[in-house]
Amino acid sequence: MAQYNTAGTVSAPLELARGEHEAVAINGNGARVAPPPKVTLTSLTPNNTGTLRKIYNVVLPVTYSERFYKSVLDPSLDDVNKLVYYADIPVGACCCSLENVAPKQGEPTLAILTLAVLAPYRSQGLGSALVRHALRAALHPTVPPPPTPPASGTATRGQLKQAPPRVVINRATVHVQVGNEDAKRFYERLGFKEDKVVDNYYKNFQRMEPKAAWLLVCDDIAGALGETGANGA
Numbered sequence: 001m002a003q004y005n006t007a008g009t010v011s012a013p014l015e016l017a018r019g020e021h022e023a024v025a026i027n028g029n030g031a032r033v034a035p036p037p038k039v040t041l042t043s044l045t046p047n048n049t050g051t052l053r054k055i056y057n058v059v060l061p062v063t064y065s066e067r068f069y070k071s072v073l074d075p076s077l078d079d080v081n082k083l084v085y086y087a088d089i090p091v092g093a094c095c096c097s098l099e100n101v102a103p104k105q106g107e108p109t110l111a112i113l114t115l116a117v118l119a120p121y122r123s124q125g126l127g128s129a130l131v132r133h134a135l136r137a138a139l140h141p142t143v144p145p146p147p148t149p150p151a152s153g154t155a156t157r158g159q160l161k162q163a164p165p166r167v168v169i170n171r172a173t174v175h176v177q178v179g180n181e182d183a184k185r186f187y188e189r190l191g192f193k194e195d196k197v198v199d200n201y202y203k204n205f206q207r208m209e210p211k212a213a214w215l216l217v218c219d220d221i222a223g224a225l226g227e228t229g230a231n232g233a
Helices: 049-059 066-071 126-139 181-189
Strands: 023-027 030-034 039-043 082-086 089-099 109-117 172-177 193-198 213-218
Touching (some): 039 126, 049 082, 049 089, 082 126, 109 126, 126 172, 172 181, 181 193, 181 213
Antiparallel strands (some): 023 030, 039 082, 089 109, 172 213, 193 213
16 A cells, blocks of 8 residues: 655644634733634645545535545645644545646646535634635645655655646636525635536535536636735746
């Protein structure tokens, strides 16, 4: 079985834009502001896929196949797909795929596949942090990219095959179930706009009603992140 190098996959603590983490305690000496809990992002590995599965099974109305959980471990997505930890507790995740990254396939695109945060930890900016991180990672791919593990067996660091450089991606898409106005507004606040309605998008998921989805598109990730160009110039 392939061995993944997971060193350095935990981010520095995030400073969330929202202030819900701050709590004021009143005592005899006046007010005290409690420090916010540590929030970090962690790369997906074979060791934490079970955690990802549990979060998705609790939050999302569909069950994803084993193929899906294998696909999100693609080393080229290491800097994009993340679990979010709140005070060292895994509470959410965002998983994406890359489309049109080969030459002459069209405009390279980040497709957001899933986003989930456990209910007690919502409205604290965690979902926004996950999506913004994915957008930023697509726009600024890791240099050099993470090494590719062998298809089978183990390999030392020197034997790992270097992955080819990933293209800069300045476009993103996401599908949102028609009727889920809260999710639509969430993505619109992050720079996405409705492109069209896709009928029967959820036809393979029996528990999903209605089956139609809005296709939301962000045609300028750099602009959505407040950058002036695809390279941040």
